[in-house]
Amino acid sequence: MTEEQPIIIKILPTKVWVESDVFGCRHVVLQHEGMEPFTYATFGYSYAYTSNSETSAMATELATRLGATEPVEQRHRKFVFPVVASPKAGQAKD
Secondary structure, three states, rough: OOEEEEEEEEOOOOEEEEEEOOOOOEEEEEEEEOOOOOEEEEEOOOOOOHHHHHHHHHHHHHHHOOOOOOOOOEEEOOOEEEEEEEOOEEEEEE
């Protein structure tokens, strides 16, 4: 009995880049062709423990190891304020 070898039909191209947010964190993001972006890793920022250059260097190195080409694309992550539902006029709050 012989096992059949799998056949690779198509390898989807993957984009890799680094995003920075307003809090100083760096996010390594992957996206396969036709798929939504996925945050693979986040490097947190705290002035007492890290520096901007340190988190940037680590995120860039990881992105390169995951297949990004030099220079690694750097983007700014859009900050979205959370929406909190408020009671309608005339309704009592719980």
